[in-house]
Amino acid sequence: MSNNTYIYLLVAALTIFAIRALPLTLIQKEIKNRFIRSFLYYVPYVTLSVMTFPAIISATSSWISGTVAFVTAIIVAWIDGNLFKVALSSCIAVYAVEAFFL
Template structure:
């Protein structure tokens, strides 16, 4: 039983390592196209948005205040504000909205 677990862990490590090394070896010295670079720059934002959006909707008792807080955070992020300002400003807006609703 223990040997099987060790083999599974080692195989998982090998597969993960190969998935990272093969592209590095295949594209050594080649510059990615401008389109590919711009596409890859947006992947972290899209993944983060997909992970956070459902949590935003159910973060308060009222979906309306949660959506307005999400809009506030989006506006602050688009204006390229510091992350502390985005988080603090959004918390403040949602707190004030929850007091009024």
């Protein structure tokens, strides 16, 4: 893995740790505000998504095949939700687009 990958993983880990651990150490009573609770719940997922999305598009030889794989992954995940099937269908989509259309 390249040095950038390690930096990305470190930033994601620190962000998730800060969002999860700091409220526990700084705030002693339960957070009752619905907006803040929702924010603290979704921030790690959003951070991971924002860091992963550019890699999905640029991991292939063409941004077109990356985009097709991304759309395929979303559709298969929406229908089935099985991670293995999502990954397999994305790989097949990239292979098909790069073999037959590019």
